[in-house]
Amino acid sequence: MDFALTDEQSAIFDMAYAFGQDNIAPHARDWEAQGTIPKDLWPQVGELGFGGLYVSEESGGAGLGRLDATLVFEALSMACPSVAAFLSIHNMCARMIDSFASDAFKARVLPDVLTMNTVLSYCLTEPGSGSDAVALKTRADRTNEGYTLNGTKAFISGGGYSDAYVCMVRTGDAGAGGVSTVYVEDGTKGLSFGALEDKMGWRSQPTAQVQFDDCKISADNLIGEEGKGFKYAMMGLDGGRLNIAACSLGAAQTALNATLTYMGERKAFGQSIDQFQGLQWRLADMEIELQAARVFLRQAAWKLDQGAPDATKFCAMAKKFVTETGSKVVDQCLQLHGGYGYLADYGIEKLVRDLRVHQILEGTNEIMRVIVARDMLKNR
Numbered sequence: 620m621d622f623a624l625t626d627e628q629s630a631i632f633d634m635a636y637a638f639g640q641d642n643i644a645p646h647a648r649d650w651e652a653q654g655t656i657p658k659d660l661w662p663q664v665g666e667l668g669f670g671g672l673y674v675s676e677e678s679g680g681a682g683l684g685r686l687d688a689t690l691v692f693e694a695l696s697m698a699c700p701s702v703a704a705f706l707s708i709h710n711m712c713a714r715m716i717d718s719f720a721s722d723a724f725k726a727r728v729l730p731d732v733l734t735m736n737t738v739l740s741y742c743l744t745e746p747g748s749g750s751d752a753v754a755l756k757t758r759a760d761r762t763n764e765g766y767t768l769n770g771t772k773a774f775i776s777g778g779g780y781s782d783a784y785v786c787m788v789r790t791g792d793a794g795a796g797g798v799s800t801v802y803v804e805d806g807t808k809g810l811s812f813g814a815l816e817d818k819m820g821w822r823s824q825p826t827a828q829v830q831f832d833d834c835k836i837s838a839d840n841l842i843g844e845e846g847k848g849f850k851y852a853m854m855g856l857d858g859g860r861l862n863i864a865a866c867s868l869g870a871a872q873t874a875l876n877a878t879l880t881y882m883g884e885r886k887a888f889g890q891s892i893d894q895f896q897g898l899q900w901r902l903a904d905m906e907i908e909l910q911a912a913r914v915f916l917r918q919a920a921w922k923l924d925q926g927a928p929d930a931t932k933f934c935a936m937a938k939k940f941v942t943e944t945g946s947k948v949v950d951q952c953l954q955l956h957g958g959y960g961y962l963a964d965y966g967i968e969k970l971v972r973d974l975r976v977h978q979i980l981e982g983t984n985e986i987m988r989v990i991v992a993r994d995m996l997k998n999r
Contacts, residue, residue, distance in 0.1 A: 647699035658738070673710065680733060685861055689864075692706070700821075700977075704866050711859050715854075719843035724839065728802065739784070741775075755789060757789060766788075803840065820975055822972075861923065867941050870974055879893070915936070915937050942984065946978065
């Protein structure tokens with residue numbers, strides 16, 4: 620069993636880290652204050668091949684595995700987890716298109732998606748259906764020209780900001796078999812957005828409701844087959860859960876690195892505070908927990924790449940464990956900074972706020988426990 624990254628994987632991490640430190644980290648606080656990410660960032664990300672990390676090479680993507688992708692998100696989140704997580708959403712949508720859309724649709728849409736001249740949002744959650752996603756009610760009724768959409772999606776990262784929306788809608792009866800996936804371009808008549816949400820964290824990501832009022836789209840904007848949209852949506856979530864875990868890991872590592880530096884500079888009772896044994900123990904505990912989280916995350920990603928039968932279980936376990944570890948570590952880092960940790964200038968309080976939502980999205984950590992328990996009971 621080899622735990623070392625290959626030279627290629629190390630190069631991927633280093634490239635993503637360098638880009639993040641040069642192009643994202645210096646601006647992260649300003650973008651948070653502005654409540655948006657400059658659109659001109661994304662084509663620069665696309666130039667690195669990060670607009671289609673696991674889109675197949677045949678379709679023009681990078682063709683990376685899930686383990687490779689987690690390295691990108693871990694590295695970028697060391698600059699800003701909010702920006703890195705938004706890129707994860709775009710990549711989830713790009714992979715769905717590559718995996719399930721027709722060749723004609725891919726030829727029309729994917730080139731701009733991969734260069735990130737088209738930025739994508741993922742629309743599944745509704746005001747009345749969060750964890751119970753199959754209860755979604757947004758309808759897409761067939762017409763002679765295509766579909767007419769009516770309904771509302773909630774908590775959409777990029778709502779009113781993105782260039783197109785990959786939406787799960789109901790084309791049939793209740794239940795998973797009545798759900799399809801459609802593609803709605805910004806500017807489509809009948810597409811509108813709610814007010815921007817005022818959030819605890821991820822504040823650089825514009826987040827809003829996405830509303831459909833007799834919104835008419837072409838039949839060509841159906842992704843894949845009718846009635847399979849819920850399956851498509853769920854197949855994307857294993858990888859999305861790994862990415863969010865990676866974002867927690869990278870941000871927590873940044874917090875720990877900053878804390879080590881701070882503790883070497885901060886003096887109390889005649890010595891730097893990193894010389895107090897009780898505080899050294901806290902540092903050791905955080906290092907142990909982050910290293911355990913990193914190994915667990917990479918094992919789950921490896922299983923997903925290998926198509927292991929228990930990959931979904933391991934992705935759920937890794938998402939739960941790593942996101943909770945990340946939040947615990949950044950909270951401890953804030954504590955070790957004392958009052959300074961509570962100030963925006965030191966960057967720790969932003970990480971505390973940004974990472975909290977990771978325990979909720981891509982399936983709440985309670986749902987992760989349900990997935991794990993069901994697998995255990997099925998296989999006992």
